[in-house]
Amino acid sequence: MSATPDVMTAFTSGLADINLDESGTARRGANAAGMKSASASIYDMAATLSGHGALWNWGMHDPALVEEIRARVPGFGEPWTDGFSEQLYFLALRELPIDLDDYAGRHVLEVGCGMGEGLNFLSRVAPGAGMTGLDLSPKAVARGTATLSRGDALTFVHGDAEELPFEDGSVDVLVNIESSHTYPDLGRFLGEAARVLRPGGFLSHIDVYTRQRTETMRRTAEEIKGLEWTADHDISDRVRAAVRRRMAPGSHFRTTLGKQRMNPLVRQIAAHSQILMFGGMFAGYQPPPAIKALSKLGIVPWMSGLPMESYRHRIAVRR
Structure with missing residues (x-):
């Protein structure tokens, strides 16, 4: 199905409904x-139209992170990329209490992987891990499988973030970036993240928040059994710098x-x-006169868009 005006309307109205609701009520059913x-x-449409190296997320800019990445990935940066999207992915693993050279044999799952370029980047940053990307878009998964998959080192599966097709305690690190x-x-x-993580495993959760969604996240996180939240960092300034x-x-x-x-x-x-x-709105963008x-x-x-208040990185450990 293509992204018709009706589909776009359903998506934008759904986003508003989810992120502006004061009650934080879960949406179920129809x-x-x-x-x-x-x-x-x-995201099927995006997978079909986007070229290699297109933007994956809002990104972040931190010169210290750039130098760390370059030490691990020689030649990182332009002319192939501005590096901002990659920095968010690097942060997702860097802030965990696992050395990046100690991922051999670990299972890393990204929920909401899109076309897989971010996870592909992480496979270079933390070699030796078995990395799996899951996404709701069949075409994004097909593209990742066709262009990036590498045996057990990097695989992609179609699935729903709310019904993860993985066994209990089968994941060491779950990454979720600008998706939830x-x-x-x-x-x-x-709850699904808590189920699939092994005891001692980590959830690295990065997302953008409205005021209402911040409160929903706070309440919901407190209710989830099995996850102990160990960090909550506001990275808004670094995200705005990238934008x-x-x-x-x-x-x-x-x-x-x-x-x-x-x-x-x-153009x-x-x-x-x-x-x-x-x-753009989050970073104070003003359109040019022609627009x-x-x-x-x-x-x-x-x-257009939602009144996003902050961009945050939260970490939880599976008890």
Whole structure:
């Protein structure tokens, strides 16, 4: 199914329903199924249209992290990538009490892996682990399998974050990056994370939050048996730094887009859409005059998205 206007409307309204609800009530039944179907369709389309090296997440910028990554991955960075998306993935493992050279034989699961490029990067940072990516989008999983999978070292499976197809206690580290704000039932996902993690295993959870979703996460995390939350870091400033660098003239993002054959106005619209999708409002983005003019005519949205308040990295250990 393609991302028709009806699908886009279902997805955006579902996101608002999940993230702006003061009560934090879990969505189940037809409402949850509709949101999941729309989400899968959106990411199916992204998997079909996105080129290698496209943006994976809002990213973060921390010069110290960049130097650490370069020490482990020689040649990391431009001209192939701006490195911001990778830094979020690196942070997800770096902050755990496991040395990056001690992952041999461990099972790392990423829930919400998209097309798998982030997990592929982690397989270079922490060699020797068996890494599995799970995603709700069949086409994203198919693309990851076709282009990145490497035997037991890196595999991809189709599945639902709220019904993980893994045995109890079979995972050493579960990574979840910029994904759970789309889940209709956050508690069910966290419960599944607790189930599949072995005792002493870790959940590294990174996501963006509205004020309401922050409170939902706080309440839900307290209710989940088996997970002990050991860290909660606000990384908003570092995320905003990455988004602003992507928006800047001459950035890797703008240079790459500029190489594509398209009308200059279409290029501005494409850049505007990408910036909105990948954290522009969170970082104080203001559209250029041409976009403002088109927005007055109703041709493109001027600003859109949810009032995201913070971007956080939380860690839990399975008791």
